[in-house]
Amino acid sequence: MITLEEDVGDSVEIHCSRERSRAAWKIIEEYLTPFVEKERYQISRNCRLQPDNDLYRDQEQHKVHIDINEWKCGYCKKRFYEENFLDKHFDNRHRNLLNVSHSKCLADVCGALHCDLVMDTPKKIKCNPAAAARNKHLCESLADSCFPVSKDPSASRLHEFFLRQFCDAHTCTGNQKPFSRGRKKRMNMLYVVVSILIMLLLLLFYTFIYLYQRGMKRGTQNLRRVSLSGRKKKPF
Incomplete structure (x- = not known):
């Protein structure tokens, strides 16, 4: 939920x-999007997980990570x-670029998506059955709104997948683990480019070795021919 308050300076x-x-x-990127793309399914704007509904999506896309200590x-x-x-800079200087009226706070669905597992937060010792029930209800409502089973076969398959991937783990029994269907990371373009460059360098290296050895072999053969020719011309 996005809560707005007026500051003293009218901001x-x-x-x-x-x-x-x-x-x-x-x-979403690691445990859901690759499976959605595999089905070639288009998530509608009615789904809270749709990228355009994320309040901070545009700002996150305008982050440039240059080096380990440079943004x-x-x-x-x-x-x-x-x-x-950089986050504070966005809040102070570019807050006016946030589409507050048409976007939603993605943090509101963190309970359903098990966000604590990917954040540096202290692990809860005891499971709260009421909280687990709330998160499961939210999770199931996301499955219904994002992947309506009556829409088409792809939506039906993704609905079932979403329940198994995220919702089943909202229990205090400990029998089910989140992200049970695993993840499929999409191929990174940088990884592809680096791999191609490495292959080209290896090809050049082995080509050089082959030509070098071939040249050495020819040179040795020429020396032998010169040596043999000299022996034949030597008078007794």
Whole structure:
């Protein structure tokens, strides 16, 4: 839920956890999106997991990670040492770019998506049955709205997948684990480019070795011929 409050300076304060929203998006990207793409299914805007519904999606896409300790704002090109400082910069300088009226707080579905598993938060010792029931209900409602079983076979398959992947683990019995269907990471373009370059370098290296050895062999044969020719011409 996005809560708005008026500050003293007439600016609007937004209450939506950026960190938990980012955790939810990471889970969606790794544990849901590859399977949705495999089915070639288009998630509608009615689904809260649809990228356009994420309040911070545009800002997250305008983050440029240059190096381990260097981040750049894609809007104004200002640089920062840590991602946390860039987040604060977005809040202070580019808050007006947030589409508050048509976007939703992705952190609100963190309970359903098991965000605590990908965040550095202390592990809960005791399971709360009431909280587990609430999260399961939210999870099942996401499955119904994002993948209506009556829409088509792909939606029906993804609905079943979503229940097994996320919802079944909302129990205090401990029998089911989150993300039981695993994840399928999409091929990274940088990985593809680096792999091709390595293959080309290996090809050049072995070609050089082959030509070098071939040249050495020819040189040895020529020396032998010269040596034999000299012996034949030597007078007794």
